[in-house]
Amino acid sequence: MESPSLSRVLIANRGEIAVRLIRAVREAGLEAVAVHPADDRDSLHVRRADAAVPLPGEGVAAYLDAAAIACAARQSGCGAVHPGYGFLSENADFAQLCADAGLVFIGPTPETLRVMGDKAQARAFAAAHKVAVLPGTSGPTTLEEARAFAEKHGAVMVKALSGGGGRGMLEVTDLNDLAEAFERCRSEARAAFGNDALYVERLALRPRHIEVQVIGDGRAVQHLGERDCSIQRRHQKLIEVAPSPSLNDKLRQRIAGAALQLAKALNYRSLGTFEFLVDGDEFFFMEANPRLQVEHTVTEGVTGVDLVAAQLRIAAGASLADIGLSEPPRPRGFAVQARVNLETLDADGLPRPSAGTIRGFALPFGPGVRVDTCGYSGYRVNPRYDSLIAKVIGHGDDFATAARRCATALAEFEIGGLATNLDLAHAIVTDSDFTSGPLDTSYIATHLNRLLAHRRPALASADAQAELIQKEVQPIVPAGALGVFAPMSGVLVSLAVAPGDTVQAGATVAVLEAMKMEHLIRAPQAMRIDAVPAQAGAMVDQGYLLACGTPIQGADEATGAAMVNQQAEDWSAEVAEIERRHQLAHAMGGPGKVARQRGDGKLTARERIEAMADAGSFREIGALAGFASYDGSGQATQVLPANFVAGTARLNGRKIALGVDDFTGRGGSGDAAIHAKQIYLEHYARQMRLPMVRLLDGQSGGGSVKMARDAGYTYIPVNPGWDAVVDNLSLVPVAAAALGPTVGLGAARFVxxxxxxxxxxxxxxxxxxxxxxxxxxxxxxxxxxxxxxxVHRNNGTAERIVP
Structure with missing residues (x-):
């Protein structure tokens, strides 16, 4: 190597790319140091590295902790950091942090990252250098700016300013969907890249996605051909091909020339990819990814260039001439890559990730076959991370041969115990439409039903093996006992029972985290807990036995206690009172106040529920709660229904928690009862991870002017559980509508x-x-x-004002 400072390299990544980087570092005669949080310590990259340094925290956030990673590099004696792809790979501040700490950042300069790592700046840079771009906004874009752009240009693509990989990216063809798409993209970008800034551009409906691989040494630049990445599911690449089998030579040269033009203007150093949308004979710059790409393997296959090795040498000071890249390498045949994800697609094309333990793992092999992976038999897949487990690459003298070799490898690949997209990938690379081309980015959506019905020829044996192994490792439920099983794969957050406990039917046995949501696992009936084979904090597979016990026959469903014979009691008065209170609740404030509400041009609370929720889907919570007046002996003399209607409903098929103020009851003024009901609903939405919808009309904090005048006092709540309202902002989607005078704590719930x-x-x-x-x-x-x-049109209180 050109510099001794690279004798030890820290790999600031995980998964298959970290394993790939470690291999390249060690082949170069250097040492590789891995990093990992506690929940990722069993990953393959930790085992393969020469040393490993724990990171604070857990999940994706640990790999986004720039300060902790730079500290790990210094403490482990590393002179360089390779960021891989994703995480901090395009973060200019991290690259600068490395430089300030005396660490070599194996990638572009911080200055290049500031231009190309910000997608809006990259578009502006391309336009300034006469490379065509689709119309779009410049810089971080607000929802209102995005709406104004969409009103002018029609369908748009909402995209994260940072990162890539299809994250923080959604099509919007209906303006009414823009706000939801904006929030989803913002949340996803924040989680994936630590930056929630967005921009929008005009949507190209059926383009081809072509990208050019470039490499530079800070003085000269070179391209290594293009890749066709048009086969995508929801803007995440699934199949990549090099070179593109559908480009004519003239268009290929024009696109490569545009990429080199931009790279030269940047004095580009290290690897980078310039991505374009191709529509007929026109092409538009889309974005640049200033890093190593997931699909770099197909370029390596057709050029014979080890791109990571080239990165290492350039980081150590070598020139393009030193590594034999003064001229673009001539492509040798074709290469096809299929990404193997631990997921399946549903009928709508939405991914359903799978997590748990890999029970069998048999890699394919043969002429022209390469597999990059981080999987192994016994590996417990963590649902907090990306579902990519492997990449299967087929190489051949022509496109058809490369596709067949990739298909054969996919058919031979056996992953037991977990659901994968192997069938889908095999369906694509064996489809006649794929091999005859050309294809655009709508291919999977257009042919989804046919693709999902396809099965690989070797699938049955893998399923049988997984089922056999699953049976061998599953704890046994004793004869006559009752088991409580995990309904899905996930992390067992907590256990609420221990041997010897008696639990009622429906009692919480455990809390399971899956897909970033917590799920309560309940006892199917009253039982005495005899054994708890699961452990809190562990990852469990779907169907794993969490607890088992002896059913309690004749148990009271409310308490789990054995029932005793009781003399029949007359409950008719109580039943009549319950029915009367139900009638009062549905009568709301009475005929006069209901008529006044309608006279003001407003629907009643229950009419609003009927208008919003799917027909018949509303299930009320706490219908009997109300305001009571008491006599001197403490007996209730009058009960008025609470002026807040709570429950669950379905909105376009999706279950939500719905809280609706009833202005016909005391003008929406609150008291302890109504706040308890509100807070219960907020807690319920939080625990069940349901979107929270609030229809507001009244709801002061309870400070009643009339009460103060008549009685000399009023009810003033002191922090009535508003932690629940605040917490929900970080856990579930929350929407509110001001449908009347929204006052005090009602206003707080709105904002x-x-x-x-x-x-x-x-x-x-x-x-x-x-x-x-x-x-x-x-x-x-x-x-x-x-x-x-x-008053509120421009002050940010309301995101939308409607007539």
Whole structure:
């Protein structure tokens, strides 16, 4: 090597790419150091490295901790850091941090990353150098700016400014879906790249996705041909081909020339990929990925160039001439890569990741076959990370041969115990439409049903092996005992039972985390717990035995205690009272106040539920809760229904928690009962991970002017469980609509949502109403003047104002 400073390299990544990098580092005669949080310590890259350094935290966030990774590099004696792809690979601040710490960042310069790592800046850079781009916004874009752009240009693509890999990226063809897409992209980009900034560009409906691999030494640049990445599922590449079998030579040269033009303008150093959308004979710069790509393998296959080895040498000071790349290498045949993910696609094309333990792992082999993987038999796959487990590459003298070799390898690949996309990948590379081409990015969506029905010829044996091994390792439920099983693969967050406990039917036995959500596992019936084979903190497979015990025959469902014979009691009075309270709840504030509500142009709470929820889907919670008046002996003399209707419903098929204010009851004023009901619903939404929808109309904090005048006091809540409202912002989607005067704590619930909709003319948002303002300041203001649409149009309180 050209420099002794690279004698030890820290690999700031995980999964198959970390294994690939470790191999290249060791082949270069250097030492490789891995990093990992505690929940990733069993990954293959940790085993393959010469040393491994634990990181604080867990999950993706640990690999985004720039300071911890730089510290790990220094403490382990590394002189360089290779970021791989994803995580911090395009983070200019991390590259600068490495430079400041005296570490060689194996990638482009921080200056290049600041331009190309920011997708909007990269587009502006391309346009300034006369390379065509699709119309789009520049820089971090707000929802309102995105909406204005979409109103002018039609369908748009919402994209993360940082990162790639299809994350933080959604098509929007209906303007009404923009807000939801914007929030989903923002959340996904924040989790994947640590940066939630977005931009939008005009959507190209059926383009081909062509990218050019470049390499530079800071003085000269060279291209190594193109890759066709048009086969994608929801903008994440699935099959890649090098070179593109559908480009004519003239168009190929024009695209490569545009990529070199941009690389030269940057004085590019290290590896990079310039991506283009191709529509007929036109092409548009889309983005640049200033890093090693997942699909670098197909370029290696047709050029014979080890791209990671080239990266290492350039980082050590070598020139392109030193590594034999003064001229572009002539491609040798074709290479086809299939990404093997631990997931399946549903009928709508949505991925369903799988997690658990790999029970069997047999790699394919043969002429022209390469497999990059991080899997092994017995590896417990963590659901917190990406589902990519392997890449299968077939190489041949022509495209058809490369596709057949890839297909054969996919058919021979056996992964036992977990669901994979092997069938889907095999379906694609054996499809006549794929081999005859050309194809565009809509291929999978267009042919989804046919592709999902396909099965590999070797699948049955793999399933049988997985079933056999699963039976061998599954704990046995004793005869006559009752088992509680994991309904899906995931991390066992906690166990609520121990041997000897008696639990009622429906009691929580365990909490399981899967797909970033917590699921309560309940006892199917009353039972005495005899054994708990599972351990909290462990990852468990679907169907794994969590606990087992002896059923308690004749147990009371409410308590789990054995029932005793009791003399029949007369409950008719209680039943009648329950029915009366149900009738009161549905009557709301009574005929007069209901008529007044409608006279103001507003629906009642229950009419709003009927209008919003899917027909027949609303299930009410706490219908009997109400305001009570008591006599001197403490007996309730009158009960009015609570002016807050709570429950679950389905909205376009998706289950939600729905809380609706009833203005016909005491003008929406609150008290301890109503706040307890609200807080219960917020907690329920949190525990069940349901989207929270609030329809607001009234709901002060309970400070009733009338009560203060008549009784000399009023109810003032002291932090009535608002932690639940705040917590939900980080756990579930929260939407709120101001459908009337939304006051005090109602206003707080409005602003503490991801999407707040204010209905112009009907809804207002303020902390104190006109009577309170008049009494406190002497000002006579209307509700509209205090908090109507004109007040909130530009202050950020409401995300959307509707007529």
């Amino acid at each position: 503490m949502s991801h999407l707040g909709v204010l209905v112009e003319g009907l809804g207002q948002v303020f902390t104190a109403g006109p009577p309170v303002v008049l009494g406190g300041t002497g000002e006579k203001l209307t509700k509209e003047e205090l908090g109507g649409a004109d």
